[in-house]
Amino acid sequence: QSALTQPPSASGSPGQSVTISCTGTSRDVGGYNYVSWYRQHPGKAPKLMIYDVIKRPSGVPDRFSGSKSGNTASLTVSGLQTEDEADYYCKSYAGSNNWVFGGGTRLTVV
Amino acid sequence: QVQVVQSGTEVKKPGASVKVSCKVSQYRSLTDYFIHWVRQAPGQGLEWMGWINPHTGVTNYAQKFQGCVTMTRDTSTSTAYMEVSRLTSDDTAVYYCATHPRGGWYFDYWGQGTLVIVSS
Numbered sequence: 027q028s029a030l031t032q033p034p035s036a037s038g039s040p041g042q043s044v045t046i047s048c049t050g051t052s053r054d055v056g057g058y059n060y061v062s063w064y065r066q067h068p069g070k071a072p073k074l075m076i077y078d079v080i081k082r083p084s085g086v087p088d089r090f091s092g093s094k095s096g097n098t099a100s101l102t103v104s105g106l107q108t109e110d111e112a113d114y115y116c117k118s119y120a121g122s123n124n125w126v127f128g129g130g131t132r133l134t135v136v
Numbered sequence: 137q138v139q140v141v142q143s144g145t146e147v148k149k150p151g152a153s154v155k156v157s158c159k160v161s162q163y164r165s166l167t168d169y170f171i172h173w174v175r176q177a178p179g180q181g182l183e184w185m186g187w188i189n190p191h192t193g194v195t196n197y198a199q200k201f202q203g204c205v206t207m208t209r210d211t212s213t214s215t216a217y218m219e220v221s222r223l224t225s226d227d228t229a230v231y232y233c234a235t236h237p238r239g240g241w242y243f244d245y246w247g248q249g250t251l252v253i254v255s256s
Contacts, residue, residue: 071246071249127174129181
């Protein structure tokens with residue numbers, strides 16, 4: 027299956043909000059409410075930030091929120107902080123015990 | 137606290153094989169999670185490779201990796217293994233393992249990653 031489509035980059039100033047999109051098809055993003063988002067700092071392992079489209083794991087600030095409409099999921103980061111500067115990846119269940127990642131978005135806090 | 141610890145950096149020649157290990161500690165039970173493997177080539181994004189049920193040994197591979205990747209496990213040590221055969225320079229990457237809780241649809245704990253370098 028093809029990777030989900032994310033913008034290569036996004037940016038915002040400290041305190042602002044930024045939204046990152048993740049577009050798939052009816053066979054993955056649109057077909058299941060199983061989209062998750064991961065943050066990856068350089069040289070580090072990814073970290074789960076959002077799961078099941080809208081849920082936040084324990085310890086993840088409520089500045090992070092998720093949503094979905096049709097075949098597109100979105101991650102919104104509010105009140106941007108310098109520590110939010112990282113790569114963000116969406117991932118979706120794609121049926122038949124398969125998963126697919128997005129291409130990743132580099133978030134810059136300027 | 138769940139810990140996921142992977143084996144160290146490997147340097148291999150083209151055509152060789154590499155086997156990466158992934159030990160999971162403090163998860164409630166082998167029946168409570170699955171293990172996925174994810175590849176990240178230098179400067180590139182994350183790529184899902186497949187998963188293994190550590191309790192039953194059942195596997196499912198992404199189509200791209202079928203025939204060249206084998207996932208196994210040792211239940212006595214709660215360790216999963218991922219072997220890539222017939223290595224080429226395109227296999228140079230960091231390989232991550234991650235747990236996926238039964239009943240969930242996300243990867244909750246990740247290993248630190250294993251760098252595999254394929255070079256003649």
